[in-house]
Amino acid sequence: MTTNPPASDVAQVMGEELAGEELVESKGFWRTTMQRLLRHPVGRIGLIIVIILVIMALLGPTLSPYDPNTMDFANRFSPPSMQHYFGTDDFGRDTFSRILYGARISLMVGVIAVGIAGTVGTFLGMVSGYTSRRWLDESIMRGMDILFAFPAILLAIAIMAALGKGVANAMIAIGLVYIPIFARIARGAVLSVRNDEYVTAARALGTPNRVILPRHILPNSMAPLIVEISLSLAFAILAEAALSFFGLGTQPPTPSWGRMLSEGRAYFQQSVWMAIFPGLAIMLSVMGFNFLGDGLRDALDPKMKQMLEIRGR
Amino acid sequence: MIDKGKALVEVRNLKKYFPMRRGFFGRNTVQVKAVDDVSFDVFEQETLGLVGESGCGKSTTGNTILRLLTPTGGTVHYDGVDLTTLEGEKLRQMRQHIQMIFQNPYASLNPRLTVGQIVGEPLKTFRPQMSKQERAEKIQSMLRLVGLSPAFINRYPHEFSGGQQQRIGIARALTLDPAFIVCDEPIAALDVSIQAQVVNLLRRLQEQLGLTYLFISHDLSMVRFISDRIAVMYLGKIVEVARKNELYGEPLHPYTQALLSAVPVANPKRERSRQQIILKGDVPSPANPPRGCNFNTRCPLAFERCFEEDPQLREVEPGHWCACHLLD
Amino acid sequence: MEDLLTVENLETEFHTAEGIVKAVNGISYSLKEGEILGIVGESGSGKSVSVLSLLRLLPQPPAYIKGGTAVFRDRDLLHISDEEIRSVRGNEIAMIFQDPMTSLNPVMKIGKQIGEALQLHLGMTETEARERTIELLTHVGIPMAEQRVDQYPHQLSGGMRQRVMIALGLSCNPRLLIADEPTTALDVTIQAQIINLVHNLQNETGMAVIWITHDLGVVAGIADKVIVMYAGKVVEYAAVDELFEDTRHPYTLGLLASLPEMDGEEQSELKTVRGSPPDLTNLPPGCPFAPRCDYVIDKCLSENPAAIPVEAPIRMDQNNEGPVHLAACWVDVRVREAI
Numbered sequence: 001m002t003t004n005p006p007a008s009d010v011a012q013v014m015g016e017e018l019a020g021e022e023l024v025e026s027k028g029f030w031r032t033t034m035q036r037l038l039r040h041p042v043g044r045i046g047l048i049i050v051i052i053l054v055i056m057a058l059l060g061p062t063l064s065p066y067d068p069n070t071m072d073f074a075n076r077f078s079p080p081s082m083q084h085y086f087g088t089d090d091f092g093r094d095t096f097s098r099i100l101y102g103a104r105i106s107l108m109v110g111v112i113a114v115g116i117a118g119t120v121g122t123f124l125g126m127v128s129g130y131t132s133r134r135w136l137d138e139s140i141m142r143g144m145d146i147l148f149a150f151p152a153i154l155l156a157i158a159i160m161a162a163l164g165k166g167v168a169n170a171m172i173a174i175g176l177v178y179i180p181i182f183a184r185i186a187r188g189a190v191l192s193v194r195n196d197e198y199v200t201a202a203r204a205l206g207t208p209n210r211v212i213l214p215r216h217i218l219p220n221s222m223a224p225l226i227v228e229i230s231l232s233l234a235f236a237i238l239a240e241a242a243l244s245f246f247g248l249g250t251q252p253p254t255p256s257w258g259r260m261l262s263e264g265r266a267y268f269q270q271s272v273w274m275a276i277f278p279g280l281a282i283m284l285s286v287m288g289f290n291f292l293g294d295g296l297r298d299a300l301d302p303k304m305k306q307m308l309e310i311r312g313r
Numbered sequence: 314m315i316d317k318g319k320a321l322v323e324v325r326n327l328k329k330y331f332p333m334r335r336g337f338f339g340r341n342t343v344q345v346k347a348v349d350d351v352s353f354d355v356f357e358q359e360t361l362g363l364v365g366e367s368g369c370g371k372s373t374t375g376n377t378i379l380r381l382l383t384p385t386g387g388t389v390h391y392d393g394v395d396l397t398t399l400e401g402e403k404l405r406q407m408r409q410h411i412q413m414i415f416q417n418p419y420a421s422l423n424p425r426l427t428v429g430q431i432v433g434e435p436l437k438t439f440r441p442q443m444s445k446q447e448r449a450e451k452i453q454s455m456l457r458l459v460g461l462s463p464a465f466i467n468r469y470p471h472e473f474s475g476g477q478q479q480r481i482g483i484a485r486a487l488t489l490d491p492a493f494i495v496c497d498e499p500i501a502a503l504d505v506s507i508q509a510q511v512v513n514l515l516r517r518l519q520e521q522l523g524l525t526y527l528f529i530s531h532d533l534s535m536v537r538f539i540s541d542r543i544a545v546m547y548l549g550k551i552v553e554v555a556r557k558n559e560l561y562g563e564p565l566h567p568y569t570q571a572l573l574s575a576v577p578v579a580n581p582k583r584e585r586s587r588q589q590i591i592l593k594g595d596v597p598s599p600a601n602p603p604r605g606c607n608f609n610t611r612c613p614l615a616f617e618r619c620f621e622e623d624p625q626l627r628e629v630e631p632g633h634w635c636a637c638h639l640l641d
Numbered sequence: 642m643e644d645l646l647t648v649e650n651l652e653t654e655f656h657t658a659e660g661i662v663k664a665v666n667g668i669s670y671s672l673k674e675g676e677i678l679g680i681v682g683e684s685g686s687g688k689s690v691s692v693l694s695l696l697r698l699l700p701q702p703p704a705y706i707k708g709g710t711a712v713f714r715d716r717d718l719l720h721i722s723d724e725e726i727r728s729v730r731g732n733e734i735a736m737i738f739q740d741p742m743t744s745l746n747p748v749m750k751i752g753k754q755i756g757e758a759l760q761l762h763l764g765m766t767e768t769e770a771r772e773r774t775i776e777l778l779t780h781v782g783i784p785m786a787e788q789r790v791d792q793y794p795h796q797l798s799g800g801m802r803q804r805v806m807i808a809l810g811l812s813c814n815p816r817l818l819i820a821d822e823p824t825t826a827l828d829v830t831i832q833a834q835i836i837n838l839v840h841n842l843q844n845e846t847g848m849a850v851i852w853i854t855h856d857l858g859v860v861a862g863i864a865d866k867v868i869v870m871y872a873g874k875v876v877e878y879a880a881v882d883e884l885f886e887d888t889r890h891p892y893t894l895g896l897l898a899s900l901p902e903m904d905g906e907e908q909s910e911l912k913t914v915r916g917s918p919p920d921l922t923n924l925p926p927g928c929p930f931a932p933r934c935d936y937v938i939d940k941c942l943s944e945n946p947a948a949i950p951v952e953a954p955i956r957m958d959q960n961n962e963g964p965v966h967l968a969a970c971w972v973d974v975r976v977r978e979a980i
Binding site: 029196197198200201202203204205206207208211215216219220 | 379381405406408409412413415416417420421422423424425426434435437438439482485
C-alpha cells in the first residue's frame with residue numbers, strides 16, 4: 001500500500017489562506033418552520049385550537065368547576081347559565097367539566113394511538129423503502145394494502161368487536177388502523193431520499209446501512225410524517241368519538257365526547273344543549289388538527305417557502 | 314512525468330448495462346449500455362481526465378469503479394485487489410482508500426448535520442477507538458487543510474456558499490487518508506470565479522498528499538489544466554487516450570477533433586477566424602447504439618468499414634491510444 | 642442608425658422576508674437593429690432579471706421595477722399597458738430560455754405550441770399555421786419535420802428542444818430575440834450547432850439578439866458588443882474586441898485571467914478571483930466588487946462608481962469617436978492609478 005504523509009501533518013505545513021468569508025446567518029430547521037407556520041393563516045388558527053386543547057387536557061382538573069361525575073338531580077337538563085357554563089346533562093352533571101375531562105381522554109387516546117401507528121408504521125415503511133430485497137418490500141406493502149382496503153372506522157369497530165370494549169382497546173384499534181398510512185408515507189419519503197446524493201456519499205464513505213437509516217434517511221424524510229401525525233390525530237379524535245358513540249370505547253361514567261354526544265342525541269327533546277357542546281368540541285378539535293396539519297405541510301414544503309416568507313413583509 | 318510506472322487502478326473490460334423494460338407487459342427488456350467494455354489504467358499520483366458529453370457514461374464509469382453500482386462485467390483492480398469480487402464487510406473496509414467528490418456540493422451534504430458531523434462521519438465508522446477530543450482535532454485539521462476556518466465546525470451546510478460546500482466535501486473525502494479519489498464533475502455546479510479556487514485546491518492537495526485522481530468532467534479547458542493524461546468517451550466507449558499535450562495538440566479521433574473545435578475560446582479574433590467542425594445530428598441512444606463504430610452516425614470521415622466493424626482501442630503511438638479504423 | 646432598444650437606469654428589486662434584494666441596480670445600454678449584445682455575469686449578477694424586467698415577466702410582487710425606461714421602437718416597455726406588452730411578447734420580441742424542458746408545455750405537441758403563436762399574433766388559420774410550422778422546424782435544422790410536428794417535447798433530445806424553442810421564438814419574425822443562457826445546459830458540440838444556427842438565422846433575418854451567458858468563450862464567438870454585470874450593475878460595456886483586448890474593469894480582468902488556457906503554456910495554478918459574490922440584500926457602500934478587487938483604493942469603499950467612458954480607447958476614428966467602451970471603476974487598470 002502506498003504511503004502518503006498523513007493529511008493532518010500536511011495541514012500544519014500548508015497553513016494557507018483560509019476561506020473565511022462571511023457565512024449566511026441562518027436559524028435552525030425548527031425555528032424557521034415555526035415562523036412559517038405562524039404566517040400561515042389557516043395554520044395559525046389550527047395551532048391556537050390545538051394549544052387550547054392541550055391546555056384543557058393538562059389543566060382539566062384544575063379548571064373544572066365541578067367534579068364531572070357529581071350528579072345533581074335537581075338541575076337536570078339545564079341550559080347554559082352562570083353556574084353551569086354549558087348546562088347539565090340527564091344526571092345533572094356539569095357539561096363544562098365533562099367537556100374538559102373529555103379533552104383528556106380524546107387527546108390521550110389520540111396520542112397513544114398515533115404513537116403506535118407512527119412507530120410501527122414508520123419502521124415498516126422505512127424498511128420497505130430502503131431495502132433492496134424486492135420480496136421484503138412487496139410483502140410489507142401488500143400487508144398494508146390489505147389493511148388499507150377497509151374503511152378506517154369500520155375496521156376499528158371490527159377490531160374492537162374482537163378485543164372487547166374499553167379505552168385501552170380503543171387506542172390499539174385506532175393505532176392498528178392507521179399503521180398502513182404511516183408505512184406508505186414513510187416508504188414514499190424514504191424512496192425519494194434514498195437516491196439523494198448525500199446518501200450515496202455516505203455509502204461511498206463506507207457508512208453501514210444501520211447507521212445510514214437513522215442518521216441520513218430518517219431526519220430528511222420527516223416532513224411528510226410530521227404532517228401526517230397532525231392529520232391522524234384529527235382522525236384519532238374522531239374515531240374515539242365514534243367508538244364511544246357506539247358504546248365501544250370509553251365506558252361510563254368516564255366522560256368522553258362521543259359518549260356525551262350519544263346521550264345528547266337520546267335526550268334531544270329535553271335539552272338540545274347536551275348534544276351541541278360535545279358536537280362542537282369534536283368538530284373544533286378535528287378541525288384544529290386538520291388546520292395545523294395543513295399549515296405544517298405548507299410550512300415544510302420548500303416551494304411554499306417563498307410565499308410564506310414574502311407574506312411576512 | 315511520462316511513465317509513472319505502477320498503475321494504481323486497472324480497469325479492464327468494464328461493463329455496466331441497465332435493463333430497461335419496454336413493451337406492454339414489460340416483456341421486452343432493452344439493455345442501456347452505459348459503459349461498454351471500457352479499459353484504462355490510472356497511474357500512481359497522476360490525474361487521469363475522463364471527458365465526454367452527457368450520456369457518454371463517464372459518471373457511470375466513476376460510480377462503477379467505486380462499486381456504488383454493481384458492474385455487469387469486467388474487473389477493477391485497486392493496488393492489486395479486484396474490487397469487483399469484494400462484497401459486504403470487505404468492500405466496506407476497502408472504501409477507506411478510494412473516495413469520491415461529488416458534482417452537486419449542496420446535495421452531497423446531509424442538510425441536517427453539522428459540518429463537524431459530516432466531516433467526522435468516516436472517523437466514526439472506521440476509527441471508533443478515537444476519543445471525542447481526538448476526533449474534534451482531526452476534523453479541525455481537515456477543515457484547515459481545505460482552507461476553511463475550524464470555527465465553522467458547528468455550522469450547517471446551507472450557511473455556506475457553493476465553493477465552501479465543495480471544500481467540505483473534499484475534507485470529508487480526505488479524512489481517512491485515501492490514495493485514490495474519483496472527482497465526478499466537482500466544479501460543474503460552481504460559479505466560474507469559484508471554479509478556479511476549487512481546482513487550485515485539488516491540485517495543491519494532490520501534490521502535498523500524493524493523491525491519484527480520476528477527474529471526470531465535460532469542461533475541456535479545466536480538464537486540460539488539471540490532468541496529466543486524458544481519456545475521451547463516446548456512447549459508453551473510450552475512443553482516445555493520450556497525454557494532455559498530445560491530445561489537445563494532435564487529436565487523432567474524429568470525435569476528439571470535433572469536441573475540441575467546439576469549445577468556445579475567449580478570443581473574438583480567433584473565434585471569427587477559426588473553422589469549427591460542426592457535427593450533424595444528435596448522439597444515438599445508448600439503448601440502441603449503431604452497428605459498427607458508435608460514432609458512425611455523425612462522423613464526417615466515416616467509410617464502409619465503420620458501419621460494419623466496431624474499432625478496437627489500440628496504442629497507435631507510445632502512450633497514445635485510439636479506436637478508429639482510419640488509423641489502420 | 643436608430644437604436645432599436647434603449648435601456649436607461651433600469652432598477653428592479655425583490656421584496657422578501659430576508660430584506661429587499663436589489664437585483665438590478667441601474668443599468669443602461671442600447672442596441673441597434675441587427676446587433677448582437679452579449680450579457681455576461683455569474684449567478685446573482687442580475688442578468689436574467691434585467692431581461693425578464695424588460696418583458697415584464699416577473700410577478701409583481703415580489704418583484705418591483707423601481708425605475709428606469711426601456712424604449713423599444715418608440716414605446717417604453719416598462720410603462721405601456723399590460724395588453725400592449727402582451728402583444729409585444731412573442732411577436733416583436735421573442736425570448737428563449739435555458740431549459741427547454743420546462744419552458745415548453747410538456748403535454749402539448751410541439752406543432753401546436755408553435756401554431757398557437759402563429760394563429761394568435763399573425764392571424765393564420767390552422768392549416769396555414771401547420772404548414773408554416775413545418776417550414777420553421779426544417780429551417781432550424783430539425784430533420785423529418787412533418788413527423789416531428791406531432792411529437793411531444795419529451796420525445797426530443799435537448800438540442801432538438803432548444804431548436805424548437807428557437808423556431809417558436811422566430812415564428813412571428815421578431816425584431817429582437819432574447820436568449821437567456823440557451824446553451825448552458827447543452828453539450829459543447831450541440832452548443833456549437835445552436836450558436837451556428839442562431840448566427841445564420843440572424844444573418845438572414847437581420848434581427849437583433851441579446852444573448853445572456855456566463856461563458857466568455859461563447860460571448861467572444863457571437864457578440865458584437867458586451868456588457869459585463871456584477872451585483873446588478875454594468876461594470877463594463879464595450880465592443881467585443883475591446884472587451885477582450887483592452888479590458889478596463891478588474892472583475893472582467895479577473896474572469897478572463899481565471900480561465901484555463903486551451904493551448905499555450907503549462908499552468909501551475911489558475912488565477913482566481915478571491916472571495917465570493919456579494920449578498921444582494923446587504924450591499925456595502927461603494928463599489929460592490931471592492932472586497933474582491935486587486936486594484937482597490939480608498940475611494941472604492943465609499944463611492945459607487947458609475948459606468949463612464951474610458952480614457953483613450955484603442956480604437957478611434959477621425960471624428961474621435963469609437964465604439965462604446967464604458968467601465969465602472971475609479972482606477973485606470975492599465976497603470977493602477979486613480980482616474
